[in-house]
Amino acid sequence: MAAGNLKIQVLDSADAVAAAASEFVIKAIAAKPKFVLGLATGSTPEKTYAKMAEANKAKKVSFAKVTTFNLDEYWGLDGDHDQSYRYFMNDRLFNHIDIRPWNTNVLNGAAVNPMLECAAYEQKILACGGVDLWLLGIGANGHIAFNEPGSPVDSRTRLVSLTQSTIDANSDGRFFKVAADVPRCALSAGIGTIRESRQIILLATGAGKADAIKAAVDGPFSPDCPASLLQDHPDCTFFIDKEAAAKLS
């Protein structure tokens, strides 16, 4: 299925989404071992990361020459905090694959100067030749990374405020236990930063993402749904399960 430039793959289950997404990443790395891979956190990619780690263990892929950049990090949490995205990535992926730790980049949520941290991150992405493939999730309100509705199409890595719906979603017990513990701000790659990736894959599973997927695919190209701002990307594929696809026309 294609909507505008978007390629949409509807799969039977969350497991099938993870299998398809990890295969996609593995093939891309096989074609270019010195790969620059953009990554997301959250529940959705966890199974994909487990499959990538399995494939690495089975020697079907090597991350030895891969450099990664993560989308975002909570402002005020350092990488040792068990809810930081640096911790998440080490725990779910990096500690289980042959990637060189110094080739993994996550924004520093404890940086003294967030503006400098964000500018340096953009510079580092450029110095690495740009991102080859960015793997994204999507928020129930259509956000990508922490680009909440209203984020400009040309936004760059910066300090952002989280909406109440994102704070609530991230304190439903999967991550933080209570909303009061969720940082109110984050450092996030911008929509412009993400759109410059040569390829993008977006993963969505479950009925809770159906409205966001509908708005991203069938809705207008608009900052009201940040994921809709991927519609004109030259090489963007959505891997979604039937439940997330349920409201598509």
Ligand code: F6R
């Ligand atoms: C996190 C990120 C977020 C998540 C989104 C969905 O790095 O980029 O945009 O992808 O909040 O999160 P889950 O997968 O937990 O539903």
